[in-house]
Amino acid sequence: MIRKLLFNHQDKKQLYIALLGVFIGITFLVTSVHYLLRVSEFGKDTEIIGANILVIQRKVTSSSTLNLTKTDFELEEIEQMKKEPFIDDVQAVVSNNFRVWLELNEKRIPPFKTDVFIQAVDKKFLDVKSDRWKWKEGDSFVPIIMPRDFIVMLNTFMSASGIPQISDELALDIKFRLRISNGQKEEWVDSKIIGFTNEIPALLVPEEFMDYANANFSDGSEANITQVMIAGKEGEFGKLEAYMDEHGLESRNSQVVVSRLKSIVGTLFGVISGISVIAVLLSGLVLIQYLQLLMTNNKYEIRTLLRLGYAPKGLINAFFLYFLKLFVIIASLGFLSFIGLKIIVDEIFKTGGINLNQSISWISFITLALSLFIFAISSLITANKGVLSLHNK
Amino acid sequence: MELKFENVIPEPFASLTFDSTSFWGNSWTLSKGERVLLNASSGKGKTTFTHFTYGLRTDFKGTISFDNQSIKDFSIEKWTEIRQQKLAVVFQDLQLFSQLTVEDNLQLKASLTGNFDSEKAKYYLDFVGLADKWNQKCAILSMGQLQRVAIIRSLLQPFEWIILDEPFSHLDIENASKCMQLINKRCDELKAGFILTTLNSTEAVSFNREIKL
Numbered sequence: 001m002i003r004k005l006l007f008n009h010q011d012k013k014q015l016y017i018a019l020l021g022v023f024i025g026i027t028f029l030v031t032s033v034h035y036l037l038r039v040s041e042f043g044k045d046t047e048i049i050g051a052n053i054l055v056i057q058r059k060v061t062s063s064s065t066l067n068l069t070k071t072d073f074e075l076e077e078i079e080q081m082k083k084e085p086f087i088d089d090v091q092a093v094v095s096n097n098f099r100v101w102l103e104l105n106e107k108r109i110p111p112f113k114t115d116v117f118i119q120a121v122d123k124k125f126l127d128v129k130s131d132r133w134k135w136k137e138g139d140s141f142v143p144i145i146m147p148r149d150f151i152v153m154l155n156t157f158m159s160a161s162g163i164p165q166i167s168d169e170l171a172l173d174i175k176f177r178l179r180i181s182n183g184q185k186e187e188w189v190d191s192k193i194i195g196f197t198n199e200i201p202a203l204l205v206p207e208e209f210m211d212y213a214n215a216n217f218s219d220g221s222e223a224n225i226t227q228v229m230i231a232g233k234e235g236e237f238g239k240l241e242a243y244m245d246e247h248g249l250e251s252r253n254s255q256v257v258v259s260r261l262k263s264i265v266g267t268l269f270g271v272i273s274g275i276s277v278i279a280v281l282l283s284g285l286v287l288i289q290y291l292q293l294l295m296t297n298n299k300y301e302i303r304t305l306l307r308l309g310y311a312p313k314g315l316i317n318a319f320f321l322y323f324l325k326l327f328v329i330i331a332s333l334g335f336l337s338f339i340g341l342k343i344i345v346d347e348i349f350k351t352g353g354i355n356l357n358q359s360i361s362w363i364s365f366i367t368l369a370l371s372l373f374i375f376a377i378s379s380l381i382t383a384n385k386g387v388l389s390l391h392n393k
Numbered sequence: 394m395e396l397k398f399e400n401v402i403p404e405p406f407a408s409l410t411f412d413s414t415s416f417w418g419n420s421w422t423l424s425k426g427e428r429v430l431l432n433a434s435s436g437k438g439k440t441t442f443t444h445f446t447y448g449l450r451t452d453f454k455g456t457i458s459f460d461n462q463s464i465k466d467f468s469i470e471k472w473t474e475i476r477q478q479k480l481a482v483v484f485q486d487l488q489l490f491s492q493l494t495v496e497d498n499l500q501l502k503a504s505l506t507g508n509f510d511s512e513k514a515k516y517y518l519d520f521v522g523l524a525d526k527w528n529q530k531c532a533i534l535s536m537g538q539l540q541r542v543a544i545i546r547s548l549l550q551p552f553e554w555i556i557l558d559e560p561f562s563h564l565d566i567e568n569a570s571k572c573m574q575l576i577n578k579r580c581d582e583l584k585a586g587f588i589l590t591t592l593n594s595t596e597a598v599s600f601n602r603e604i605k606l
Contacts, residue, residue: 005493309477311470
């Protein structure tokens with residue numbers, strides 16, 4: 001009866017426009033924040049090198065080949081890089097200063113031995129649990145991170161030798177042995193692959209092992225820093241790329257492409273999110289305005305109901321729940337529309353070779369809940385103010 | 394519920410003087426079950442009295458108390474409870490919802506206390522000659538008919554006092570008498586009292602105490 005009295009016989013044009021605004025706003029807001037998260041996560045689970053991290057070196061040119069320009073980094077230069085606002089951190093990649101061989105230590109597989117090049121990087125640049133990535137003298141094995149290209153090369157050799165190829169899973173089980181030497185003394189150390197990387201062309205070992213080996217097996221030559229790892233700030237890849245161009249630096253192409261893509265798509269979805277927030281706020285404001293208008297139009301009815309003995313709380317709830325239900329229905333439709341849109345957008349990304357995590361992100365639900373919460377609070381305050389102002393009048 | 398009025402003077406009347414027989418500026422106690430007539434000419438404050446007693450205005454000097462509690466101290470919840478259970482009212486301007494039917498108007502009030510009895514409502518309407526108006530919107534009823542609907546609406550709730558602000562102003566003697574019969578009958582049922590304000594005609598009104606404003 002109350003609903004019939006208060007909400008029927010009203011011009012609902014403004015209400016429908018506001019609801020349409022909420023629907024569009026929620027759809028785009030939830031969609032854009034979902035893809036902001038998914039794009040920023042892209043590549044995190046498949047790569048052991050942390051997100052937004054580039055391994056860079058100087059471009060090798062004819063003059064550097066002729067030793068006219070240097071290809072290594074000075075410590076001062078690294079400190080200077082750290083000061084750039086778009087760079088979070090820079091650390092040198094430490095290389096071996098001794099000879100290293102990698103040998104298969106498996107009876108199941110024919111003997112295989114090769115010279116390798118090992119490097120160590122600061123733990124914070126690796127997406128690997130610290131208890132798996134450590135070494136000390138006396139440990140039974142050295143954990144290593146293997147370049148994926150190395151496994152491809154190994155499999156090519158296996159195939160050519162008529163030996164079954166090894167999968168990533170099997171590679172993690174195979175026992176290897178590192179032989180380190182400086183020509184006068186040598187040592188064999190068991191090792192085990194704990195992960196793979198596409199981004200670094202050398203075997204990665206813990207810094208503790210590199211320090212130990214460099215101290216005990218160094219050939220005496222000076223260790224130059226030829227590569228550094230840079231942690232760039234999220235969404236500011238464009239600035240880092242310009243800096244690299246300006247200073248004659250380069251990175252592996254795949255890293256550059258992914259970072260550029262993430263930066264562009266992230267910015268695009270960031271802009272859409274911003275516009276969507278404004279759309280949701282504006283349409284929410286129009287809805288609240290409609291609530292105020294409805295209360296003004298119903299001033300006589302509200303006042304009379306209060307005079308008849310209706311509790312203000314009951315009338316406040318009537319207005320609040322009416323608008324909350326409308327908002328929940330429209331926001332739910334917006335969310336369903338997001339799911340439909342997501343199927344299309346995921347397909348577009350997939351066609352472009354980008355396989356994003358396809359589950360609905362938690363941030364989509366949080367965004368929806370937050371919008372609902374803000375609207376609920378605003379409409380409750382408006383209804384409360386409108387009804388109580390008419391009590392005992 | 395005992396109603397006590399101690400030296401009540403509306404603030405707009407503050408500069409005026411009142412004699413000892415006037416309601417304003419003197420102390421009056423109305424005991425449960427009393428049937429009181431407030432008789433006054435235009436502009437003497439009949440509607441003002443209704444609004445003060447019903448808690449719609451507080452611009453008065455003196456004290457109005459229900460069971461020795463000043464009504465100025467009542468909370469919103471207390472007023473809600475009083476209007477649902479203890480105090481019924483017929484406003485001079487009736488305060489009906491013209492967009493709703495007679496049934497809806499009656500139901501809206503009675504359903505507050507969860508005891509809407511459509512048979513009783515129909516009986517009351519029939520008694521005052523409005524049986525055929527049950528499904529009609531109030532917007533198309535005459536003032537006299539609306540006045541009778543407003544009286545019936547007030548009688549459909551539990552109360553200890555009913556305040557009637559010129560309830561028969563648009564009724565002929567016959568209809569006013571019928572309405573008075575209904576009011577008395579309902580007051581008897583509930584052992585309740587009434588305060589009825591009128592301009593001058595007291596022909597149809599049965600009361601046991603008269604106070605002049």
